[in-house]
Amino acid sequence: MNVLVDVGYLIATVSFLGGLKFMSSPKSARLGNSVAAIGMILAVLCTFIALKTQTVPTTNIIVIAVAIVLGTVIGKLMADKVEMTAMPQLISLFNGAGGGCAVLLGVVEAKQQGIGDPNIGMQLLLLLGLVTGAVAASGSAIAYGKLAGKTKDNKGAAVVFGSRILLGLILLLPLLYFVGLLPISFESTAYALAIIALVYGVVFVLPIGGADMPVVISLLNSITGIATALAGFVYGNKAMISGGIFVGAAGILLTLLMCKAMNRSLIKVLAGKFKKTKASADTEVQNIKEITVSETAMQLSFASKIAIIPGYGLAVAQAQHLCGQLQQLLAKRETQVDFIIHPVAGRMPGHMNVLLAEANIDYEHLKEMDEVNSDMAHYDTVLIIGANDVVNPAAENNPDSPIFGMPIVKAYQSKQVVVMKRGMSKGYAGVSNDLFGMDNCSLLFGDAKDSLQNIINQLKLI
Amino acid sequence: MEFIHNNLEIIYFVIFCVFIGIEVIANVPAILHTPLMSGANAISGIIMVGAVIMISQVPPTNYVTLALGGIAVFFGALNISGGFFVTGRMLKMFNTKK
Structure with missing residues (x-):
């Protein structure tokens, strides 16, 4: 309709693509974010220019202006205030907002569609967009609750059974409507679907455990993208379609990557299930060695190559800054400190990297698991902070273990291992860790933050 | 069939987008997974454009629909602004070192 608008949307699409491309290197990632943001502003401006040709009351x-200003200001405030440890919650929340937008869009649009000439293709796309948006919205809300520690896991049979029934309904309802067996209007069908899909989103995320959150967050992210692309179809807006698809692709890619890093299929993660453990394995008594703070500090001071393996416990203890201090302190003594990060450490993809970056640790020192695993024997001391399952050798040598087959950081191959733990509780998978009983492993009990602080104080004296 | 025929151009467009999208994103290193996710999340906020278009077609006396649309735009704007700002904040941390 308007050349300027078309060109604008085209540039926006290209900028999304370029922005994501720049995200593939830490050096250009910031530029990438700005490029995508400018593309977004351009797309919104174009929409307004397009509206000028019609008479809008x-x-x-x-209403539009107020909503945009409010959304922008509140979004900025939330982004500025958030603690880096609370990042997974916030991203879920924003994702939920996108999903919420998709649901409302679908609901209102269904009302308009119901009036005119029925176009079955369009109606189907509309319903699909509505359902995906609703699942993303309520699913993200529950994910937010879980990550913020407000919602508990619920693996009850009722929840699992209910979710199957609801999924069936979501598939059946549109089918019945389009075949003509449902004596209600398109509008009512859409409302009913929206409600069912919202409830489904809740029961879909409820049974999924904390350590599986990286998978769920990426999946929900991808669903929002798909909802956006579907809405783009309804409006014939190519910027929306492409943007949505890129997000969908990114989400799916991350989802599969996370599943691979846990050696579990997506289906199993979504069912919230682990293989049944053989009870006998748990009754074995482990010979564990305790170590004191000063002994740990002594070990660190003699080592020339140290690795730190962080896990979700680091985020809980908010100990990332102390890790940074420890690294700087040891770097002054010309000790090499690497951080080895398992792909699923934390509660979202890349969670640990963000925390350690916040603590001013150069990304050169952040190593991926595959990079260093063949080289583990060269580390004099490995410090494990708040990680458990990702260093459990049972994943490699115990076929009965529920985590058997999961790629792990081979910490046990290093010369000395110190595990910082609160107590002898088990990891997420509910299995005891064979590492703790090994000869080269000692445990340092206590809060990670306090222990690290004490180690730093001691090291300064040595 | 008729639907496919009428929307052939867009269907081609979608297929290309899927492959280009996967190709571009496949190379992102693990250390940037979180910013990638939140950046992508912000891009999905483009759904706000749809909400704006929708509101513009609603009669101004239909308060309920208008209110729902307003909330939709608000959610979209929140997704966009929050997403980009928070991604920017994270990436700034990755960049401030030497």
């Missing part, structure tokens, strides 16, 4: 313009 003043009231509507005011």
Whole structure:
């Protein structure tokens, strides 16, 4: 309709693509974010230019303007205030907002569609967009609750059974409507679907455990992207379609990557299930060695190559800054300190990297598991902070273990291992860790933050 | 069939987008997974454009629909602004070192 608008949307699409491309290197990632943001602003401006050709009532313009200003300001405030440890929650929340937008869009649009000439293709796309948006919205809300520690896991049979029934309904309802067996209007069908899909989102995320959150967050992210692309179809807006698809692709890619890093299929993660453990394995008594703070500090001071393996416990203890201090302190003594990060450490993809970056640790020192695993024997001391399952050798040598087959950081191959733990509780998978009983492993009990602080104080004296 | 025929151009467009999207994102290193996710999340906020278009077609006396649309735009704007700002904040941390 308007050349300027078309060109604008085209540039926006290219900028999304370029922005994501720049995200593939830490050096250009910031530029990438800005490029994508500028593309977004351009797309919104184009929408307004397109609206100018029609006569839009003043009231509507005011509603739009107020909503945009409010959303932008609140979004900025939330982004500025958030603690880096709370990042997974916030991203879920924003994702939920996107999903919420998709649901409302679908609901209102269904009302408009119901009036005119029925176009079955469009109606189907609309319903699909509505359902995906609703699942993403309520699913993200529950994920937010879980990550913020407000919602508990619920693996009850009722929840699992209910989710299957709801999924069936979501598939059946549109089918019945389009075949003509459902004596209700398109509008009512859409409302019913929206409600069912919202409930489904809740029961879909409820049974999934904390350590599986990286998978769920990426999946929900991808679902929002798909909802956006579907909405783009309904409006014939290519910027929306491409943007949505890129997000969908990114989400799916991350989801599969996370599943691979846990050696579990997506289906199993979503079912919230682990293989049944053989009870006998748990009754074995482990000979564990305790170590004191000063002994740990002594070990660190003699080592020339140290690795730190962080896990979710690091985020809980908010100990990332102390890790940074420890690294700087040891770097002054010309000790090499590497951080080895398992792909699923934490509660979202890349969680540990963000925390350690916050603590001013150069990304050169952040190693991926595969990079260093063949080289583990060269580390004099490995410090494990708040990680458990990702260093459990049972994943390699005990076929009965529920985590058997999961790629792990081979910490046990290093010369000395010190595990910082609160107590003898088990990891997420509920299995005892064979590492703790090994000859080269000692345990340092206590809060990670306090222990690290004490180690730093001691090291300064040595 | 008729639907596919009428929307052939867009269907081609979708297929290309899927492959280009996967190709571009496949190379992102693990250390940037979180910013990638939140950046992508912000991009999905483009759904706000749809909400704006929708509101512009609603009669101004239909308060309920208008309110729902307003909330939709608000959610979209929140997704966009929050997403990009928080990604920017994270990436700044990755960049401030030597």
